[in-house]
Amino acid sequence: MGRAKLFGAGRYISCYLLLLPTYVLVSVFSFVPFIWAFSKSFYRYEVGGESEFIGFANYLEYFSDPTFGPSFYHMGFLTAFAVVVGIVVPLIVAKLIFSLRSEKLKHIYRLLFLAPIVVPRVAVLMIWRFMIYDDGGMINEFLRVLRLGEMATGWLFNPTTALWAVAFIGFPFASGIHILIFYAGLCNIPESVHEAALLDGATGARKFLTVDVPLVLSQIKLLVILTIISWVQGFEWILIVTQGFPGYKTMVPGLWMYYNAFSFQRMGYACSIGVILFLVILVLTVLNLRYFKSAESVQGVG
Amino acid sequence: MVRKRTIAIHAILMVFVVWTLIPFLFVINNSFRTTSELERSFFGLPKSLGRMATFTLYELTGKSDKIVIRTEVEGDNDWGSGGQTEMKTLEYGDSMRLLWQDLTSGYRLSWKDLRPYTLNTFFVCFITVCGVICLGSISAYIFSRYKFPGRSFLFVCVLSVMMIPQVLTLVPSFLLVKKMNLLNSYWVLILPYVAGGQIFAIFLFKSFFDGLPQDLFDAAKIDGAGHFRLYWNVVLPLSKPIISVVAILNVLGTWNNFLWPFVTNTDPKYHVVASGVYVIGKVLEGTDTVTNLPAMYAAYVLSSIPLLILFVYATKPFIQGVSAGAFKA
Numbered sequence: 112m113g114r115a116k117l118f119g120a121g122r123y124i125s126c127y128l129l130l131l132p133t134y135v136l137v138s139v140f141s142f143v144p145f146i147w148a149f150s151k152s153f154y155r156y157e158v159g160g161e162s163e164f165i166g167f168a169n170y171l172e173y174f175s176d177p178t179f180g181p182s183f184y185h186m187g188f189l190t191a192f193a194v195v196v197g198i199v200v201p202l203i204v205a206k207l208i209f210s211l212r213s214e215k216l217k218h219i220y221r222l223l224f225l226a227p228i229v230v231p232r233v234a235v236l237m238i239w240r241f242m243i244y245d246d247g248g249m250i251n252e253f254l255r256v257l258r259l260g261e262m263a264t265g266w267l268f269n270p271t272t273a274l275w276a277v278a279f280i281g282f283p284f285a286s287g288i289h290i291l292i293f294y295a296g297l298c299n300i301p302e303s304v305h306e307a308a309l310l311d312g313a314t315g316a317r318k319f320l321t322v323d324v325p326l327v328l329s330q331i332k333l334l335v336i337l338t339i340i341s342w343v344q345g346f347e348w349i350l351i352v353t354q355g356f357p358g359y360k361t362m363v364p365g366l367w368m369y370y371n372a373f374s375f376q377r378m379g380y381a382c383s384i385g386v387i388l389f390l391v392i393l394v395l396t397v398l399n400l401r402y403f404k405s406a407e408s409v410q411g412v413g
Numbered sequence: 414m415v416r417k418r419t420i421a422i423h424a425i426l427m428v429f430v431v432w433t434l435i436p437f438l439f440v441i442n443n444s445f446r447t448t449s450e451l452e453r454s455f456f457g458l459p460k461s462l463g464r465m466a467t468f469t470l471y472e473l474t475g476k477s478d479k480i481v482i483r484t485e486v487e488g489d490n491d492w493g494s495g496g497q498t499e500m501k502t503l504e505y506g507d508s509m510r511l512l513w514q515d516l517t518s519g520y521r522l523s524w525k526d527l528r529p530y531t532l533n534t535f536f537v538c539f540i541t542v543c544g545v546i547c548l549g550s551i552s553a554y555i556f557s558r559y560k561f562p563g564r565s566f567l568f569v570c571v572l573s574v575m576m577i578p579q580v581l582t583l584v585p586s587f588l589l590v591k592k593m594n595l596l597n598s599y600w601v602l603i604l605p606y607v608a609g610g611q612i613f614a615i616f617l618f619k620s621f622f623d624g625l626p627q628d629l630f631d632a633a634k635i636d637g638a639g640h641f642r643l644y645w646n647v648v649l650p651l652s653k654p655i656i657s658v659v660a661i662l663n664v665l666g667t668w669n670n671f672l673w674p675f676v677t678n679t680d681p682k683y684h685v686v687a688s689g690v691y692v693i694g695k696v697l698e699g700t701d702t703v704t705n706l707p708a709m710y711a712a713y714v715l716s717s718i719p720l721l722i723l724f725v726y727a728t729k730p731f732i733q734g735v736s737a738g739a740f741k742a
Contacts, residue, residue, distance in 0.1 A: 147585035344580030
């Protein structure tokens with residue numbers, strides 16, 4: 112009995128020991144920075160200088176920052192745009208591939224749409240910046256070929272087009288993993304559902320909207336959350352493509368945080384912007400889960 | 414009727430495919446052209462390729478005297494006598510060598526910069542993937558197969574890390590690695606990548622291990638397998654599909670991560686491909702953009718090749734993994 116107990120305790124210890132590396136790494140690189148971010152946001156903390164507790168002053172300063180309003184507007188615009196096109200186009204393309212007969216062609220189409228993921232994201236953004244939107248880039252040269260040369264402009268440097276130009280990076284939004292995820296969702300719809308829809312006379316677009324879309328809701332929910340998270344925090348796009356210029360026309364909060372941390376050395380202020388973005392992501396995720404949950408349960412009752 | 418519908422679907426899909434791939438085709442095409450060609454027109458096929466074909470035709474039809482190449486006159490270039498050219502009749506082999514040099518000039522230029530970055534990325538990717546698979550599978554195995562006090566609390570702790578956005582931890586993580594004196598090294602990339610990558614790996618591994626039948630473990634125990642042998646000889650060989658999904662996801666993530674290496678490794682010695690490609694673009698932009706456009710395009714092509722190779726070999730398990738529902742909320 113005593114021996115068994117000892118053996119048990121020994122086994123617990125070896126379990127903990129084997130888990131230790133995981134927890135050391137997670138603590139150092141996730142939990143400590145997480146807690147630091149909150150505590151530093153209440154300090155005036157510049158690299159090389161003394162840190163000084165200033166309460167909510169960083170937050171108050173950010174709310175009256177001239178970039179605050181525009182940058183949140185840009186972030187909201189880009190996120191909403193990305194959510195809509197990132198759901199609608201891949202879903203339609205997945206549905207089109209799914210409704211083909213030949214298994215081989217289905218496979219080839221999936222491969223073709225997945226293929227662009229081999230190009231590093233930075234390279235894709237540089238291609239859009241230097242080859243497509245540039246003064247002598249693809250769009251302008253094409254316009255010149257069509258004798259529409261006067262429409263040519265520096266798409267990313269023109270204040271009226273810059274934000275739209277950023278939003279349209281990746282057009283026609285049909286590449287990548289979203290199509291695969293929707294395709295897998297469509298495959299999981301049981302055959303009986305399709306038959307029932309056919310009996311009820313639902314075909315084409317009507318069937319797509321009333322049968323297919325509600326049944327891939329869990330995939331839509333996942334991609335909506337992922338897209339929101341990646342656009343609320345994803346300022347690398349803007350950093351690479353426009354750096355927030357012209358003026359503040361493409362500035363987003365994450366990029367302002369980056370500038371404050373790594374250009375102006377204002378770490379405390381940057382941390383407070385990070386905390387605000389974290390709260391935004393948290394609220395949006397909770398709202399998203401709740402809204403979609405209710406939508407799903409309504410559908411379950413009906 | 415059905416046939417018409419199928420054709421319409423194919424037409425729409427082809428439009429999407431072509432439109433998606435066209436920018437990349439232009440990148441490949443323009444990487445083989447010379448700066449002066451690009452200056453003259455954005456559209457067009459590589460000139461040297463066409464001339465190689467023509468000259469080969471001349472050679473085969475015995476009209477080798479028509480192999481003529483326009484070369485710039487050397488010397489006195491400070492007055493901008495770039496317009497001064499001279500027609501030269503060449504041997505077939507020499508002309509081919511010259512044209513080949515024109516064709517690949519962008520690649521030779523960018524490969525010089527990109528080679529060390531690629532090696533760095535390979536090294537970081539390799540260590541990261543090994544670390545993630547090792548730590549992730551061991552932790553997941555313990556969570557899945559052993560009972561000990563605090564198990565579910567510890568598991569929730571790990572999963573909660575997935576909720577922490579990178580934008581929040583970027584600045585404090587930077588301060589932390591700076592304090593640990595890790596800036597400008599391989600470890601500043603590897604350690605956080607392993608720390609972050611193992612979370613999702615634990616999640617995937619655990620759901621896979623949970624699905625393994627209990628009989629398997631009982632049988633192995635009766636055969637006298639210890640804890641380690643059970644993990645090493647029974648569980649790991651069965652986990653090959655899930656290991657490949659974890660590996661692919663981590664290679665993709667490591668390869669594409671731009672911001673962290675860009676911020677922490679400012680020394681060119683430790684640049685990875687993602688930050689290196691950006692820096693190459695920046696450098697070219699700062700100087701004379703026009704002179705180096707083919708080199709820039711070549712850099713994008715070169716940076717895509719390793720993932721293309723991975724893609725060819727790993728698409729099948731990856732598509733299967735995604736289709737099996739690895740991504741579901």
